[in-house]
Amino acid sequence: MHRTAPRLARIFVSAAVPVVLVAGCSSGSDKDSKDSASPSKSATPSPTPTVAAAKYSKLPAVCPTLSAKTIDELVPKAESKKGKELPSADANQSASCLWTGLNGFKYRQLTVSLKLFRSEVSLGSGDKRAQGYAGDQAQKAATSDGAKNAKTGQVSGIGDAATTVSTESKKDGDEFRNQTIVVRTANVVLTLEYNGAGYEDEKTPDPKALLKDAETGAKEVVAAIEKDAEKSGASSAGSGASSSAA
Numbered sequence: 658m659h660r661t662a663p664r665l666a667r668i669f670v671s672a673a674v675p676v677v678l679v680a681g682c683s684s685g686s687d688k689d690s691k692d693s694a695s696p697s698k699s700a701t702p703s704p705t706p707t708v709a710a711a712k713y714s715k716l717p718a719v720c721p722t723l724s725a726k727t728i729d730e731l732v733p734k735a736e737s738k739k740g741k742e743l744p745s746a747d748a749n750q751s752a753s754c755l756w757t758g759l760n761g762f763k764y765r766q767l768t769v770s771l772k773l774f775r776s777e778v779s780l781g782s783g784d785k786r787a788q789g790y791a792g793d794q795a796q797k798a799a800t801s802d803g804a805k806n807a808k809t810g811q812v813s814g815i816g817d818a819a820t821t822v823s824t825e826s827k828k829d830g831d832e833f834r835n836q837t838i839v840v841r842t843a844n845v846v847l848t849l850e851y852n853g854a855g856y857e858d859e860k861t862p863d864p865k866a867l868l869k870d871a872e873t874g875a876k877e878v879v880a881a882i883e884k885d886a887e888k889s890g891a892s893s894a895g896s897g898a899s900s901s902a903a
Contacts, residue, residue, distance in 0.1 A: 711776045711783030712843035717885035719752040719771055722878040731851065731870050732767050733760035740769075749773065762859035768850040769878055775844070783844030784817075791818065791841040794848050798822040798837035812872060816842035816879045821871075823864055828854075832861045836871040842879050849875045 720740040723731075728738045735758035743753040753770040774786040799807040804824035812819045815838070822837040833854045840847040851871040853862035 706778045708776045708778050709782040709784070711774065713773060713783075713845050713882070713886055714775075715749045715889070716752055716771050716773050716845065717881055719748070719769060720754040722754075722769060722771075722881035723756075723767075723874060724877065727874060727877055728756055728767075731874055732756045732758040732765045733763070734758045759856075762856040763862070764854045764856060766850075766852045767874065768848075769874070770848040770850075771878075771882070772846045772848075773844060774846070784841075787841050787844045787846050788818070791820070791839050791846045794839045794846065795820040795822055795837075798835075798839070798848075798850070799824065803827065804835065812838070815872065815875050816840040816847070819875065821868060823868060831856060834862050834864045834867055836864065836867045838871050838875045840875050840879060842882060845882055847875060847878050847882075849878065 720742050723740070725738045728735050728740070735756045737756070740754040740756045742748075743755060745752050751770075751772045753768060756765075756767045758765050772787075772790060774783040774790065776783045780786060795809065798804070799809060799822050801824070803826040806823075806825045808823045810821045810823075812821055819838060819840045822839070824835045824837075826833045826835060831854045833852055836851045838847075838849045838851075840849070849871055851867055851874065853867055855861050
């Protein structure tokens with residue numbers, strides 16, 4: 658009897674151990690089940706990049722932006738009142754027209770260049786791209802080869818922003834006066850270059866008179882851009898990806 662009691666006690670203790678272990682495993686399993694059953698949080702999708710739509714989707718025919726009457730005034734005795742359209746890879750994106758005329762010994766040269774900027778997510782809105790290009794064009798006019806005594810200014814009432822650049826230059830012994838007006842109207846940039854010289858005994862043209870004529874021409878070109886857009890519906894349609902972001 659004395660030997661049996663301790664033996665029975667050991668048996669009971671040994672039998673109790675698995676019960677404790679099972680209980681522990683069961684507790685962990687329930688916790689895992691609850692965790693797996695709980696819904697996981699979904700990741701918030703990133704917003705799609707957008708850019709403001711451009712006002713103009715194409716350029717007008719460049720040479721007809723100035724009337725025959727205006728050409729008579731700015732370039733008397735022009736070789737062609739219709740002008741000469743210069744080569745371009747895409748006339749809907751970049752276009753230029755040239756007029757030259759010699760009235761006695763009064764020489765005049767006029768160039769109208771248009772460049773359109775479309776809105777692109779990777780590059781920005783058409784307006785902002787045009788603004789940067791307009792600044793580059795004004796700087797180019799002030800520092801072009803042979804240009805000296807550059808004077809820049811701002812003029813109101815032409816497009817969204819207009820910069821004037823007045824310079825002097827000399828070619829083949831003749832004094833030239835040069836006026837450049839760079840205008841941004843929405844996503845289009847107009848660069849109007851107007852040059853004059855007096856050959857032989859003719860006086861060098863008055864810079865102020867040239868600038869006044871250049872401003873007249875610039876206003877007419879901007880009006881032609883707007884009119885062409887309204888006619889074709891290009892202004893209301895816009896171009897590029899539309900968004901409230903600029």
